Amino acid sequence: MVFNDTDLHHYEDFLKTLLDKGYDFIKFQELNKSHGQVILRHDIDFDCHMALQMAELEHQYNIQSTYFFLVCNDSYNISSPNNQKYINKIKALGHEINVHFDPSIYQDIEAGLTREVQYFEMLFETKVNIISLHRPEDLFLNNDNSINGIEHTYQGKYFKHIKYFADSRGVWRYGHPFNSEVFKEGRSLHLLIHPIWWQIKGADTSQKLMQYYQKRVNELKEHMAANCIPFQKIIDHV
Ligand SMILES: [Zn+2]
Numbered sequence: 001m002v003f004n005d006t007d008l009h010h011y012e013d014f015l016k017t018l019l020d021k022g023y024d025f026i027k028f029q030e031l032n033k034s035h036g037q038v039i040l041r042h043d044i045d046f047d048c049h050m051a052l053q054m055a056e057l058e059h060q061y062n063i064q065s066t067y068f069f070l071v072c073n074d075s076y077n078i079s080s081p082n083n084q085k086y087i088n089k090i091k092a093l094g095h096e097i098n099v100h101f102d103p104s105i106y107q108d109i110e111a112g113l114t115r116e117v118q119y120f121e122m123l124f125e126t127k128v129n130i131i132s133l134h135r136p137e138d139l140f141l142n143n144d145n146s147i148n149g150i151e152h153t154y155q156g157k158y159f160k161h162i163k164y165f166a167d168s169r170g171v172w173r174y175g176h177p178f179n180s181e182v183f184k185e186g187r188s189l190h191l192l193i194h195p196i197w198w199q200i201k202g203a204d205t206s207q208k209l210m211q212y213y214q215k216r217v218n219e220l221k222e223h224m225a226a227n228c229i230p231f232q233k234i235i236d237h238v
Contacts, residue, residue, distance in 0.1 A: 007199065007201050008053065008054065008057050008198060008199055010198060011054065011057065011193075011198040011199070012057060014198075015057075015058065015061055015063060016061075017178060018038055019061060019063075021183070021186060022036060022186065023036060023037065023038040023186075023189070024036055024037050024038070025038055025039075025040055025058075025063045025064055025065065026038070026039055026064075027039070027064065027066055027096050028041075028066060028096075028129075028130050028151070028153065028158060029129060029130065029151070031157065031158065031162070031188065033188055034162070034187060034188055035185070035186050035187050035188060036186055036188065037162075037188040037189075038188065038189045038190075038191060039065075039066065039158070039162075039188075039189070039190045039191065040058070040063070040064075040065035040066065040191055040193060041065065041066050041068065041132065041153060041190065041191065041192045041193070042054065042065060042066065042067045042068065042192075042193055042194065042195060043068050043100050043132050043134065043192060043194060044067060044068060044069050044070065044076075044100060044194075044195070045070065045075060045100075045134070045194060045196070046075050046076065046196050046212065047075075047076060047195065047196065047212075048069065048076055048078070048082075048083040048086040048087060049082070049083075049086055050195040050196065050199050050200075051067055051069075051086065051087075051090060051195055052086040052087075052089055052090055053195070053199060054193075054195045054198070054199065055067065055089070055090040055093050055095050056093065058093075058095070059093040059094065059095075064094050064095055064096070065095050065096075066095065066096040066097075066098060066130075067087075067090055067095055067096070067097050067098070068097075068098050068099060068100035068131065068132040068153075069087060069097065069098075069099065069100055069120070070100045070101075070102060070134060071099055071100075071101075071116040071119060071120055072102065072105060072116060073102065073134075078120070078123065079123060084123065084124075087124060088124065091124060091126065097124060097126055098120075098128050098129070098130055098131055098132070099113075099116055099117055099120050099128050099131045099132075100131070100132050100133075100134050101113055101116060101131045101132070101133055101134060101152075102133075102134040102135070103133060103134075103136075103137075103140070104134075104135070104137075109147070110147065110148050113131070113147055113148055113150070114148055117131075117148075117150065128150060129150065129151065130150065130151040130152065130153065131147070131150055131151075131152050131153070132152065132153040133152060133153070133154060136154060140152065140154050141154050141159075143155075144156045153190070158190050159190065162187070162188040162189060162190050163177075163180065163182040163187060163188075163189055163190070164189075164190045164191075164192070165177040165180075165189065165190070165191050165192070166191075166192040167192065167193055167194055167197050167198075168192065168194065169205065170197045170204070170205030170208065171205070177189060177191060196208065196212060200212045200215075221235060221238070
């Protein structure tokens with residue numbers, strides 16, 4: 001089932017404002033100016049299909065951004081046939097795809113990262129140059145070094161030397177970027193955008209989460225009905 005209750009027009013307006021201001025949309029490692037560049041970063045915590053919808057809209061405006069996907073998690077499976085298709089399409093649209101890494105699941109973080117990067121590179125025939133960290137602890141926020149030779153998005157050049165804004169938890173935690181002095185001055189920006197807050201309809205974070213939860217329940221039902229005959233007998237009772 002294609003879930004229709006999504007709406008990207010707020011995000012489209014957001015992109016247009018950045019374009020009107022004359023910003024260049026760049027990948028992390030292209031950052032070389034104090035003004036006029038914007039890095040659009042998407043940490044995908046829940047849903048690869050919504051990531052693709054966002055990527056398609058950006059492509060319509062010739063905008064390139066960077067999508068980070070969780071390799072080991074319970075929200076989605078990057079190697080499911082549909083998710084592989086979505087992620088490959090995002091890559092084919094000219095966006096960068098990389099690993100969104102959750103260090104909390106490993107005792108040996110470097111070994112865990114190496115495994116995830118190798119798997120991701122093999123699955124999507126790509127090179128992982130930079131990772132973003134899922135729910136980073138202070139250890140990483142204050143770590144300016146690459147990990148195993150791979151950069152991360154909280155290194156000073158991406159996190160402190162240019163202004164960083166994040167929509168984590170459904171609100172702009174450091175104020176809305178367009179109300180900031182740095183935006184008015186056209187300084188370079190690093191913007192973390194989670195698709196779920198922009199695509200799922202709802203007046204606030206709670207409503208959006210309820211909508212999204214129901215979407216996932218419906219998808220699980222369809223998946224179980226398609227793969228388990230006894231479930232088809234009880235589908236109307238669950
Ligand atoms: Zn995350």
